[in-house]
Amino acid sequence: MKKQLKLLAAGATLSLSSWAAHAGVTFDAVKTKGFVQCGVSTGVAGFSIADGKGGFKGLDVDLCRALAVAIFNDVNKAKIQVVSALQRFTALQSGEVDVLPRNTTLTMARDTTLGLIGVGVNYYDSQGIMVNKSLGVKSARELGGATICVQPGTTTELNLADWFRAQNITFKPVVVDTMDEIVRAFVVGRCDAFTGDKSQLAGARSTLQNPQSYDILPENFSKEPLGPMVRQGDEQWFNLVRWTMFAMLEAEEYGITSKNVDEMLKSTNPNVQRLLGVTPGMGKNLGLDDKWAYNIIKTIGNYGESFERNVGQESALKLPRGLNASYKEGGLMYGWPVR
Known part of the structure; x- marks a missing residue:
């Protein structure tokens, strides 16, 4: 029995070691080069469009910058690369970009035939x-x-x-x-x-x-569920992109904004404490500092803030939240628990 248990333990250790070695390829490359490269559309107001100052703005651009803040705590470490509809998947497959936050519809065929995978939905459309x-x-x-x-x-x-x-x-x-x-x-x-x-x-x-x-x-x-895509087979990077999205959604649910995030550090809500890194441990498994989500919210804001300034009532588009409202407000947006 002892021999069997030792063999099982050794097998589990080998399996975990193999996963860990394979999982960090993109993340390690991003840290080595010092920036995250994001593929965005050629110009869609509200999602990725030139801001007149030599940069870009939009919902998809905010997600890219949130990743840069999570990893480097520096919004300027986000590098925006315009890719057309025909170029986008090749750019991600080849490693030309690290993530494709470009307004792309997530479908079964794209998840199963391209070597890519959708991370989650950041905008429900039609x-x-x-x-x-x-x-x-x-x-x-x-x-x-x-x-x-x-x-x-x-x-x-x-x-x-x-x-x-x-x-x-x-x-x-x-x-x-x-x-x-x-x-x-x-x-x-x-x-x-x-x-x-x-x-x-x-x-x-x-x-x-x-x-x-x-x-x-x-x-x-x-139905057009729009969201970022990454390469398959790199679970750590997949998780990092996914939980960057979820952190912004969780922040909105708990009323944490870029303006009150410092005050919310005093919250006694255990969910808020974990999200903001007051309770340590939530950054380690992502390979990040425990303040990763705090930094995102402080710099970029929660999902609602990003929505309103880019496509909502503070923007020229003035789109209603609709399906993109929090589930508590009748929408579909639902961040998974950071715990």
């Missing part, structure tokens, strides 16, 4: 169509024979074709590489309408000269 009000269209069902601009290599392109086929309506796709080019094509009349995630449509509309002249039609073509 696909729609935008038209000029002058077209006189109130429903996508009235777009028979219309030209519709769409990005290639996206679930958006597939969803558009599927929906129109199911409705037995014909349309003419106009394939355009980037969202910026799509918007320009739409404005000059190259297409009657264009399609994308409804958050993208709202963002694009906010940049146009007369936003009130455009309608986002009511139909939802799909």
Whole structure:
């Protein structure tokens, strides 16, 4: 019996050692080079767009910066790299970027065929169509024979074709590489309408000269759970990205903001104490300092703060929280417990 137990213990130790050696590849590389490289979209208002100061801003950019703060406690250690819809997966697979916070729909095919895996959802969306009000269209069902601009290599392109086929309506796709080019094509009349995630449509509309002249039609073509992706087989990095997201969600749930986080260090709530590192131990298994979540909240804010300034009521988009509200407010956002 003793011999069997020794063999089992040795096997468990070997298994854990193998996992630990394999798990830190990306994290070790990030620490060695001194920054985290994030792939973001070519320009989607609210998610990743040039800020006019030589940098970027948006919900996805905030996630990248939160990672940099968790690892280095330095927001400037986040390096933003623009990648197109066609380039994004190759950029992550090849190691050109460390994480893809780019507004990407998480699907089964992408989790099982690319060697990549979705970490979690940071924005629940759906696909729609935008038209000029002058077209006189109130429903996508009235777009028979219309030209519709769409990005290639996206679930958006597939969803558009599927929906129109199911409705037995014909349309003419106009394939355009980037969202910026799509918007320009739409404005000059190259297409009657264009399609994308409804958050993208709202963002694009906010940049146009007369936003009130455009309608986002009511139909939802799909479910679009958007979130970051990482390479498969690197569990430590997967966990670090996942728990960075969850820390921001947990902070909102417990009312911890960038403005009151220092005061919240005095909280007697055990959940708050663990999250903010007052109770030690929660950083060790991620390879981080115990103040990792405190630093994120102090520098970036909680999820709600990020949402409101980028896509919510403090932004030009003014999107409602909807499904992206906390579960306590009727939404789907639910951070796992940091314990």
